Amino acid sequence: MRAFLLFLSRQESFKNFMLRFRMFRNTAWRFVAGERVEDAIRAARELRQQGIRATMDLLGENTRSEEDAQRTTGEIVSLLDRTHAENVDCNVSVKLTQLGLDLGTELCFQNLARIVRHSAGLGGFIRVDMEDSSYTDRTLDIVQRVHRETPNVGTVIQSYLYRSEKDVQNLIAHRIGIRLCKGAYLEPATVAFKKKRDTDANYLALTKRMLQSGLYHGIATHDEPMIDAIKQFAGERNIAKDSFEFQMLFGIRRDLQQQLGKEGYRVRVYIPYGTRWYPYFMRRLAERPANIVFILRNLVKK
Numbered sequence: 001m002r003a004f005l006l007f008l009s010r011q012e013s014f015k016n017f018m019l020r021f022r023m024f025r026n027t028a029w030r031f032v033a034g035e036r037v038e039d040a041i042r043a044a045r046e047l048r049q050q051g052i053r054a055t056m057d058l059l060g061e062n063t064r065s066e067e068d069a070q071r072t073t074g075e076i077v078s079l080l081d082r083t084h085a086e087n088v089d090c091n092v093s094v095k096l097t098q099l100g101l102d103l104g105t106e107l108c109f110q111n112l113a114r115i116v117r118h119s120a121g122l123g124g125f126i127r128v129d130m131e132d133s134s135y136t137d138r139t140l141d142i143v144q145r146v147h148r149e150t151p152n153v154g155t156v157i158q159s160y161l162y163r164s165e166k167d168v169q170n171l172i173a174h175r176i177g178i179r180l181c182k183g184a185y186l187e188p189a190t191v192a193f194k195k196k197r198d199t200d201a202n203y204l205a206l207t208k209r210m211l212q213s214g215l216y217h218g219i220a221t222h223d224e225p226m227i228d229a230i231k232q233f234a235g236e237r238n239i240a241k242d243s244f245e246f247q248m249l250f251g252i253r254r255d256l257q258q259q260l261g262k263e264g265y266r267v268r269v270y271i272p273y274g275t276r277w278y279p280y281f282m283r284r285l286a287e288r289p290a291n292i293v294f295i296l297r298n299l300v301k302k
């Protein structure tokens with residue numbers, strides 16, 4: 001089911017078909033703050049009142065023209081200015097294919113460097129999301145190049161990839177902060193664990209390695225047993241609660257986000273917004289069969 005949905009997320013004709021259903025579009029707002037930057041800012045402010053931090057994500061991926069990549073870069077720079085001017089305390093997350101990675105490494109590097117430099121001038125931080133495994137090497141290379149010049153940038157590692165232990169070690173050696181997640185793309189067994197228990201075991205092992213590195217990292221999961229194990233590990237090693245943060249996605253496990261905050265842990269929520277929400281939304285649907293059942297039931301009712 002998950003593989004099938006991830007396959008459908010890449011089919012333009014299926015997308016056009018589904019977007020005709022208002023119910024389908026309305027369900028997206030459970031996971032996406034809205035289409036406008038104001039929607040994301042409102043969501044960040046509401047979370048901040050609960051002591052929860054934010055990272056903003058202007059949705060978009062696999063940009064097809066250089067012009068589009070430059071325009072998106074400009075929009076992200078404006079987002080940085082806007083959140084700074086309005087005193088919204090947040091990071092910004094970006095995807096390299098949104099900045100033109102499919103069109104050329106140099107173009108993408110220049111666009112990311114521009115965003116990271118601008119963010120540094122405002123005292124901000126940029127997180128480079130990780131996309132499917134065909135982009136991993138290029139993403140890590142570009143992030144390391146930009147980090148050498150301007151260090152307020154970090155990236156993401158996915159625990160379902162066999163290679164991730166090596167990548168975590170390498171990023172720590174270069175003093176680059178990591179967001180660890182399980183991974184959201186359709187990957188072959190040649191590069192990724194297929195069983196949840198293997199991905200989870202790797203997640204825990206990598207988290208332990210990261211927490212002992214002395215760097216500030218993000219532990220991105222909604223998996224409660226995993227979070228409990230991490231809390232226990234950090235407690236036993238006297239790892240301070242403010243030396244790392246838990247991260248979750250907008251609209252998922254709000255109860256757990258608040259509970260962790262009340263327990264004194266740092267929590268950051270990823271707030272996606274914008275008109276290009278379809279692939280992001282499909283990945284969220286694919287993660288949990290109950291989400292599909294909910295949509296199907298309501299589509300049938302129409």
Ligand SMILES: Cc1cc2nc3c(=O)[nH]c(=O)nc-3n(C[C@H](O)[C@H](O)[C@H](O)COP(=O)(O)OP(=O)(O)OC[C@H]3O[C@@H](n4cnc5c(N)ncnc54)[C@H](O)[C@@H]3O)c2cc1C
Binds near residue numbers: 128270
């Ligand atoms: C802040 C953040 C940033 C991320 N960035 C990236 C990235 O750059 N690249 C990437 O590949 N992936 C990214 N992901 C997605 C991640 O890889 C997983 O696909 C996603 O987080 C689900 O995995 P999980 O760790 O929550 O565990 P799972 O084992 O999948 O889920 C554990 C529990 O979480 C809840 N849950 C999980 N997903 C959903 C959902 N969609 N709807 C409702 N409940 C759900 C359920 O209660 C489930 O039982 C990110 C995730 C987070 C939280």
